[in-house]
Amino acid sequence: MEDLLYYSLAIAVCIAIIPLLSSLQNSIFSSSIVYIAGPTSASRNSIISVVAEILAIPKLKTLVLSAARSRYGPVFTLYLLPSRPAIFVADHAVAHRALVQRGAAFADRPPASLPFRIFSSGQRNITSGAYGPLWRALRHNLTSKVFHPSRLGRFAAARRKALQGLVAGVVAQQMRGDGVVVVEALLHRAMFHILVTMCFGERLATDAVVAAVEALQREFLTSVLGFQVLDVCPALTRLLFRRRWKQMMSLRRRQEELFAPLIRACRAQRDAGDGVDDTTTYVDTLLGLQIPEDGGVRNLTEGEMVSLCAEFVAVGTDNTATEAQWIMANLVAQPEIQARLRAEIHQVTATGGSAGVQEQDLPRIPYLRAVVLEGLRRHPPGHFAIPHAATGIDDDGGGLSLEGFLVPRRASLNFPLVALGLDEAVWPDPLRFRPERFLPGGEGADVDLTGAKEVKMIPFGAGRRICPGMALALLHLEFFVASLVAEFEWLQVPGEPVEFAEKQELSVVMRRPLRATVVR
Template identity: 45%
Template sequence: METWFIAVLSLCIIFLIRATFSSLTNNKPTVNLPPGPPHIPIITTLSWLRKSFSQLEPVLKTLHAKHGPIITLKIISRPSIFIADHSIAHHALIQNSSIFSDRPKPFPTSIIMSCNQHTISSAFYGATWRTLRRNLASEMLHPSKIKSFSEIRKWVLDTLIIRLKSASESEYADSVTVIPHFKYAMFCLLVFMCFGERINHEKINDIDRVQRSFLLSISKINILNFWPKVTRILLHKRWEEFLKLRKDQEDVLLPLIRARKQAKESRLNNLNTYVDTLLELELPEEKRKLNEEEMVSLCLEFLGAGTDTTSTALQWIMANLVKYPDVQRRIVEEIRDVMGGDDKGEKKEVKEEDLHKFQYLKCVILEGLRRHPPGHFVLPHAVTEDVVLNGYLVPKTGVVNFLVAQMGWDSRVWEDPMEFKPERFLKDETFDITGKKEIKMMPFGAGRRICPGYTLALLHLEYFVANLVWNFDWKVPEGGDVDLSETSEFTVVMTNPLKAHISLRM
């Protein structure tokens, strides 16, 4: 370890001498990158790599207050540009969408996890990305395809209600911690859409375990991308741990993929699942079908995008309905008006085909996503060519990110932005969450790289929120409180998970 410290210290001194000498001898104008804090080679890089997103966000907020809406950090060898202004974001992602739709050159760990960028979120802007995204959009997210899974959503809803009812009636339960039930429900739903099976509790836990293990190891994994040739030697045990995480993912998912392939060949199931579409897909540039490892990465992407984000958003929304009972009461009244009177009779389910009638419910969902977006950053963008944005250079070698939460909390756009006020959306019945005309909030991103599953996510949130408040009365436990402070995991979650007193609504 002493040798490693001496080597790092020596390199730091060398880089400092070179930087000082260069600044004294080079009178040519520097590249006009957006402003940012000073960069000390190696030392600054290691400092940024060790920070989690939750630690990075307040630093960025301070830097934006000092330098303006667009700033630069130098992380590893690339300039990382962070944009916090909604109008600049619109200029980049909508008006110049094709230029800002690429992905940065991947890190070594990302190459392994994405099978050399053969996932929708990681692929460079081009034929492979278009093929993978078109397949998901047309084969799984088309309205007719989404409707074909309505029965499984009803089954998952029934399962969730039974679990919550059982937990609330426990002998010692004055309150229920709801997030495990939400996550389990979303996993059951997305796993079925992916593999076409109602997988048992043990297998669901296995999938959750391999995903969770990787997500909790991200901070350890990031350091491996700093001089990979060196870290493979000095941090070889950590590399072994990372590769084992990947192997665990394959060990859990490959049997499900192979079982689906066998069922499809035997024509045992007519329902078209995500794996079915991947088995038939051909990559145009490589003129081949996907291999099994690539399908594992795509399935993990599908499950991750639809479980953690949706269950996180669902918990935040329900937390606000517990904290603000008048909002919850107003949703119930709207449902009662549509469902027809006080007597529910057999109408214990708010059906999907009726969701379009609930205007205030939609406002609650939008306000939840504005006030508590599950991700405070979008996935990093890159430009296909050097471009000038807001008077600054955005280089092709750079990484571009957008501060989602800061845009949704901008007091120039939103009155009392930190307050939970669903009625603000009643004034704009045609609010466009895609931001095509104007970006006011972008919980799903914007432009060509917008989350392809945003319509499915909105459906799931509306369907489950409506039925959760229609079946149960949600209250703050006696002597308890709803803490809306947040912390960062894969998504931005409640620091203290929601505990609610739940009783059947009479």
């Protein structure tokens, strides 16, 4: 019954939004990013906008934003709530100025929705935390003690073990029945193995623990968007969507029941003084971390560490596994690209005398990096970057100026990655998967392949809020894609062309998981 009500609201939104798309009245959109307080004309249609947002209807949102951009230009406001306008930046140059040149000014986060406040211990994690001393402490801990290039080598054995499991899973599927391989679940299991090992250590990352974490976090990733309806009039929606509310609270409770004992086990290992480096795992760094509060410092609570561990595992697995599947789908659909990549991989590995792809081989395979970057451009795991907000650093705290417009403190600043990645003015033939655009001499030759700092690559991370796990994600994508291509030839199933339709979970996934036949 709850689902019927939920989807009835979605249908009602779709019906109500049709006349808006034909007229795009100024009561919803504004070409001038100026916040006007009180019950102005913006509030007349704010309910429709809010419902569209909380129901997370990707195609509807994309349609609305595309129509708004065509009328008002690359920077405009959508009034989701009269007191909280959402600003959209669909221009590479403006995005570069906001995220890089003025990164500190727009490094904050807008208030999180109720579900994300619950799962982040009140916005006390890295992806949702406000820009300030707490966020800087959490981020510095992660980047310097876990994701620093000098420390990534510690988990090479975990990556190799995960790859072995992935290859074994492909072979097992190949040998049964029709020989069709569905790689989606295998990629997720491989990534969960690595991230659980990085989080809790090899001794605790048993097959049973990895499976339990994967099952719980996959439920979270596929359900969390549906919880957004609980953020509007919580007293009412908590009653209307009781089953959804119970599921959300059950998920949080089960996170604590699963992660807390693992955190305690890490603490016991550290206290036992068994010679383990106190920066070996992510939890080890959290146990020794002190965060600022009320003019002093304190240790993290167990609940906060649960939230940080859940964030670490979810973000590090879902986006990477999803992106790897999108890349493999394009290689299956375009065998000529796959063949060129395989030839380059074999040339490098044969020259190095190594058995299979080694991590040290990756920098010597430029076409591999081009394939991965093209995958990120064409199929970003999220259609929007995590919202930013003005910090108030440049003025007295009332708001900041961007391109001559005012960005209020509580407004969310959004960067539509798909729009930026498919901009014909920047990317010729944008719908085509063409890695050559990221090679020297291609139309993307001015892109900095090492740091993605050039304006074109803004969608994939820049500024103060650049994803601290970007280097790790690129390592995982390159290592697993290269290994799968070197180990197997991936072919379309006869009569089944690859389908590139999308489905919205926490990330944007393939509606129909990739099916392929493989030749070892």
